[in-house]
Amino acid sequence: MKKWNVEICDVTLRDGEQTPGVSFSAEEKCRIAGLLDSVGVDVIEAGFPVVSKNEAACVQKIVDLDLDARICCLSRALKDDIDCAIRCDIDMVSIFIATSDLHMKIKYKKPREEVLAGALEMIEYAHDHGLQVRFAAEDASRTDLAFLREMYAQGAEYGANYVSYADTVGCLTPLEMSRIVDDLLTDLSIPLCIHCHDDMGCATANTITAAERGAYQLHTTVNGIGERAGNASLEEVLTAIRFKGGVDRYDLSHLLTLSHAVSEASGIPISKTKAIVGEHAFAHESGIHIAALIEDSSTYEYIHPALVGGQRHYILGKHTGKKAIAHILRSMGHDISEAQICWILDQVKSRGENKCSITHDLLLSLIHQADSEVAQ
Structure with missing residues (x-):
């Protein structure tokens, strides 16, 4: 078996907290971050610090835990957002722009070239301030692939360490994901990240497919929580890459404890038939x-x-x-x-x-x- 070359970025504390009705306390975030670190998760996305002073303080508290995992936070392609991230002393910032024509028209009301130019300036700014930069395409799955390739290439030139592909509305199937990753990796000089939502129930399958085809950073949430139908499930992705990708450096024995901690903090019960962590899984x-x-x-x-x-x-x-x-x-x-x-x-x-x-x-x-x- 050829071992897959992957790392995990868990986004429970940011995208998972965007689950309707969910809000984690600072203590809950720190406990969850500690458990994620015990599993061996490589990157923890701790939050979106510009949202509020409390959010920024929570991100700072997680940074202060001095975990082995690198700490990441989300940022729009705006200087104020990035300055807030810099003040939190995080390791990595994820700078995102919406890239589909639909989102460009509704959200930015600007041509894509102008939106991209502004984002590239912010990548350079964050890079120059010593941060690892992930350049993320929101609604990538409804974006022209030629534009994405150009965007990713320019992002790398301006100092991005990673580029990220988000199936924001969960509209892809595994076969589509396979073709897309093959296409994107043909001329990509930096690692590709995959961020999948579960609107059609394919988030974990799409993530695993992307990993098998060569995507490097896989985004997950504990119990698959997140916007609408949620994200790719950490426990499912980790188990799948162990058995199908030969990736054995993660300590899976903490998964049940972690799952219960997130269920308790989020107030979202775990389905009895949930793979890996459900009451009836075994x-x-x-x-x-x-x-x-x-x-x-x-x-x-x-x-x-x-x-x-x-x-x-x-x-x-x-x-x-x-x-x-x-x-x-x-x-x-x-x-x-x-x-x-x-x-x-x-x-x-x-x-x-x-x-x-x-x-x-x-x-x-x-x-x-x-x-x-x-x-x-």
């Missing part, structure tokens, strides 16, 4: 599955739960088999007969078919009832 009910898992967990688990800080769970219900019941009961310390196991299994299936959850207390009750029921 839960099994099917009797056929559990019987095989008992022998060899790789039969029905591509990812070992412990790798990402999770645990395997066997769920009892209408699909449960006898081997699963016997295994669970013995793991609980109960040595019961074949007849008792069969009776309990019948009860579990009957209740499962009637949408009754088999709780720990209910299972204990069935175990106690099994003695008398089988004896009769």
Whole structure:
């Protein structure tokens, strides 16, 4: 397997906080930043400091944590924005302009050449003040590729260290992303960043596709939170680049703790079926599955739960088999007969078919009832 050449820029503290109704306190931001650093995330986008004095103070507090990760913040192509970023003592500034004809017409009301010229001046200004610069194209996925190539080339000439491609409205599919990255990388002299939104459910897939095709910096948020339907999910991207790209330098064992911390701080619950971190990500009910898992967990688990800080769970219900019941009961310390196991299994299936959850207390009750029921 050829190892992919990538790094992660997590944008939970900026784009993730743009989720409607979400606002992180300074303490929550610092805790999340610390956990991201424990995972080994390369770049943390700490915020958009020009938004408010409090936002700038939060960015400064994250810088003051002296993490291993480089700290980045967002900036429009305006001197006041960049001066605010400089005062926060960050490592990298992401200077963005909207690049599609639609956005140019509605937001700037200027020709693209004039918008680009102003942005290039700000790249040079930030570069001259010692910052790494990421030159970002907002709504890149609806922008003429020839203009993007020219924009990126000029950005590099003016001192940009990275250029960024944003699928701002989440309109791409993986095949489209593959073709676009191939096109952009044909004559690009600096690393390409990919920033995907999930409006069509393709953000993680598009990010992984871009990485496989040669994109370098991958943008993510924890639990995939963000504007509208959210962004590419950190936990999914990290797991995918481990298994598909051979990238093993990140400590995935912190992912569940990080996911819960962001869920608590954001107030957004994690779906039970969410990949990697959902309650059911490593839960099994099917009797056929559990019987095989008992022998060899790789039969029905591509990812070992412990790798990402999770645990395997066997769920009892209408699909449960006898081997699963016997295994669970013995793991609980109960040595019961074949007849008792069969009776309990019948009860579990009957209740499962009637949408009754088999709780720990209910299972204990069935175990106690099994003695008398089988004896009769």
